[in-house]
Amino acid sequence: MFKGTVTNLSISYDALNESNTFSRGDVISGRVTFDVSKEIKVEYLTVSAKGKASVHWTERYGRHTAFYKAKERYIKLENIIIKQNSEQNNLQPGTHVYSFTFQIPMIELPSSFVGMYGKVVYQLEAKLHRPWHLPNTSVKGFTVINPVNIQSPELLAPQMASKNKTVCCLCCASGPIALSARIERRAFTLGESIRIFSEIENGSSRTIRPKAEIVQKQTFYARGKEKSLVTKIVSVEGEPFFSGKTGTWNGELPRIPFNTSFSIQNCQILKVEYIVVVYVAIPAAIDLSVEFPVIISSFPMDYPMYM
Structure with missing residues (x-):
C-alpha cells in the first residue's frame, strides 16, 4: 500500500483540569507532531482554533421538503507555525514536533453541545501545506463550558408555586385538588440531587400520586422557524394520596447524570433548557403540575467563580 511522505500528523493539547475543559480566557497549549520519510519542502504550517454553532433539520410539506439551516461563529484564531520563505521550509526525515498556544477570548461562549438537530463545537486544526500537494490536515476537538455564577443571589433564591383544580366525576364536580411546591434554588450542578418540598390536598374522590421530574428542552432556530425536543432526565414518585388526605410530600430526584449537557442560554440559534x-x-x-426552570452548570456550590 502506498505510504505518503508525511504521515502521522496529529494535534494534541495539555489539560488544565481533571474534567479536561476550557472556559473564556483560558490558555490552550499543545503540539503538532508528524513524521517525514524523506527531505521535503513545506510552504507553511498553521494551527487554528475554531468555535461555532450550527443547526439543521428538514420538514415535509406535501411533496416538498424544506431545509432549515443556520450557523453562528464564536472564535477563529490562527497561529502560523512555519512561515513561507523561512529557514524552516526544508524538513529532514524524522519526527517533527511544533508547539503552539492560544488564549480563548474573554467573550461569552456557549458550552459545547451535540443535540438531535444542532451542535456547538470547538476544534483545533493543523494544516501542513506543500507545493503541488493537497494539505495534510488533523483535527482535535476540545470542550468549552460557560461558567455560571450559581452563587449569585438570583440563582440561590428558592422557587415556589401553587395550583389547584376541581375534577369532574360524571356530571358532578368532585372536591378540589391543591398542590404547593418548592425547590431550594434555581441552579444545580452535575451529580447533585434536587429536593422537592410539597403540600398536597386531595379533596377529590380519586387516589392521586405525587411525582417530579427534570426535563430537558432543546430548541433550534433557523429561517424564522423553530424545532423542539423534550427529554426526561430523571424522575421520582411518592406514595399515593387517597381521597380526603392532606399532607406533605418531600421527595428527592436522583442525582443529575454526569453526561447531562449544560444549560445554553447565550446562543442565538439553539437553546438547552431544564x-x-x-x-x-x-x-x-x-x-395538576407546577414548573420551575433551572440552570444546570458544571461547578459545585463552593467553586471560586470569576465573572
Missing part, C-alpha cells in the same frame, strides 16, 4: 416539573397524577384527568 425544567423541574412537580405534579400529581390524577386518574382519567389531566395532571
